[in-house]
Amino acid sequence: MTLVRFAAWTVLACGLLLGTLSDTLPERASVHVGGFEVLVGDFHVHAFVGDGAIAPWMLQRHAARLGLDVIAVTNHNQTLASRLGRAAARRSSGPIVMTGAEVTGRDFHLVAVGIEHPVEWRQVRRAIEQVHAQGGVAIAAHPLRGFAKGYDDAALAALDGLEAAHPDRLDPRLLPQFEEFFERTLAHNPDVAAIGSSDFHTNAPMGLCRTYLLVRERSEAGVLDAIRDGRTAGHCADGPLRGRPDIVRMLTPVRDALAPPAASAGARLALALVWIALLGLAVAGTRG
């Protein structure tokens, strides 16, 4: 068994070494459309110290791996993880990490981006008001029935954005609920920003669904400004762009240039090696 254990540790070391060496960040030239720079964002990312798997200070580099320019860390009703993530990110020139929270009530979920402190979570309109008071933007999160019942007409009119692209939208049974909420919101709020978010916890890949933003400047202020003005489109995997028709028309020609980069062969091999090593270690255990 000593041999198996030794082999497992050796394979683990090789896997981690290969995983590290193949961990290169994709290069992408900046894309401009109609006088705006196009940024790629994911505004619904959970982190450890919450129900995410990855520590907030590691999220910036992970976002860079996936070709994202900006993310918001949004744990449930807390901003601690996002502030940790932003503090770590400010020391490097990688993607912008914004503070935020997923405001979680009984009958609504709301992603708040650009806030410093938690907001009221029992009543959605008060939550949106407090998000705006802190200079942030309010985005209806995965607006399926159980999470959208709290939105009355006034709340819909006050929203800055809604998740028009979300992993749940890939389920054909849930698609009509997304569409119904989108149409209902547009009736009260025609300029609402269409947001694409992965709702990243422990397995849906970050950036699986993403937002394309037309920004005047690459900064937190530029991002918030684009969302307030509705200069966004949401996109999931290889589905259609969702958003205002004029914005979708502008973004369609550059969509392929903004697609998420695939993991390299080295990264995939490293993943397989580490998995095999862990299996070996689980079976071989420690000293007998």
Added chain:
Amino acid sequence: MSLPPDVRVALSPLDAYRELMARPVRGAWLRALERAALVAVIVGTSMIMSAAARVPIDLVLTGIVCWSFVPIVQALIGLAVIGRARGRPISVPRGLELLFAGHLPWSLWMLAVVGVFSFTQLTPGLPVLVPSMAIPAVWTLVIVYAFCRVALGCSAARARLLAVAHQAMTWAAFTAYVFLVTGIRYRLLAAIGA
């Protein structure tokens, strides 16, 4: 070649624990620590593999450190159980080491889930994952019973009680974690008007 102790504990826990108890060991605290560290490596690395689908060493090490609270909680629960066994024939660290030797069912479940997410197109949701947890849960209950019966020298009735208490504490800790970090807490609080 004989099967490794962890596999024997998983397949035939009573016999395996009797055999392990008969072996003289030195450095019990270090061995217990090694066991807990191995669980931390498996849990932390699995979480990173599932979430990131990449394994650079800095990300993996951070994951192991973050998720090391899992074996720490398991060790605390183990200490509570071991401490309730009066007149046990083994030391506390030896007890912890032997208890961690029963981790294989959960390690295999976790690696199976990670394998499905990492190497297939399948994305099983909670309706599949949660019921599948019954397999390692029941399997672990059997192992912990054997641990209490043989390693702690308890009567059959006492071993059953301690095994159930161990599992109750484990699931209470898991539920508390889910309650604290997910949105469920706020939905419940709002539902009861708090």
